[in-house]
Amino acid sequence: MTDHDDAGGDESTDETADGEAYIDRLVNPDRLQEYLAAELGPADDFDVRRHPEGHSNETLFVTYGGRELVVRRPPPGETAETAHDVLREYRVMDALQGTPVPLPETVLACDDHDVLGADFYVMGRVDGDVLRSAEPERFAVPDHRQQVGEELVDTLAAIHGVDYEGVGLAEFGRPEGFTERQVGRWAKQFQWAFEVTSEERTVPEIAEVTEWLQEHVPADHDQTLVHGDYKLDNVQFAPGTPPELVAVFDWELAALGDPLTDLGWMLSFWRDPGDPEPATPELTSQFMEQEGYPSRRELVDRYEAATGRTYDEQDDRFYRTLAVYKLAALGEMFYRRYLEGNSDDPLYPTMETRVPALAQRCLRIIDGEEPL
Structure with a gap:
């Protein structure tokens, strides 16, 4: 989830249940x-x-x-x-x-x-714009829109190309078996959240998605540094044109592991014209459906050319399902924190219905109803 923007904003004065700001x-x-x-x-x-x-x-x-x-x-x-x-x-x-x-x-x-x-x-602090709910007016031409997508993919390829041993991150994690552990880890996050949220409502589809992911996890994968939350609104573009990506934020989920988990996550947030209505409209930008922005397929083509890796329809089915599953797990964790009074974020209570919608989206991707 994104936490950065260029705008200053005002300090929150919302109060908790006991009257504390x-x-x-x-x-x-x-x-x-x-x-x-x-x-x-x-x-x-x-x-x-x-x-x-x-x-x-x-x-x-x-x-x-x-x-x-x-x-x-x-x-x-x-x-x-x-x-x-x-x-x-x-x-x-x-x-x-x-x-x-x-x-x-x-x-x-x-x-x-x-x-x-x-x-x-x-x-x-870095100056510039995070493209969250809308594009800056200076980017609203096809050439600049195309470059936004290209900069996004090229920077992901740069992350995956880092010599992680050379920069001192050799002990940053265990890349072997990373993807299988991801499925297990996020299943445990659901379990933690369900301890509280299941008293309000249940999400039975999650068990079905968990089982499918466990059965289809790749046996092996490339090993690189992975960001863990790489998407358009976790990067920042410099002032001016042409678009120049100047900062990547939100590294809290970074690890050594499977680079295709990052690619699937990024693609799960990228919109093509004609896509179904988003399961989480509060977290989904739709401006990249406009003329000039690359399609998901074009983003994949550029990533493949930059890295030499392949990402086919079967890969996409697994990795994008895993991405939406992770987002649903984060949402369920948010919902627990809301129920316990540990956040003033207005997004958190919406997860009562958004997480079930995300679970349904997982099933649509599995069934081939939301293809690359």
């Missing part, structure tokens, strides 16, 4: 200022505000000593094991500094919970 659960400004002063030196100007976009980790915009910074931390409350690992996110971003992968500057990482009550990290 939500931002007060995320940051103690005095403690954060003390931490930054100790690490970066004192500064006369300091300001912190919550970025209202994003549905996973929390993002805070900080002005400090003339620098524009971003703080990333988990949401408050209990979360599923391994979810929201911001220090893992920082580690991979820090390792990739200086590679062909465009990234914000990494600044600090902190595991001292006396500061914010959770792990967090600090990075530099």
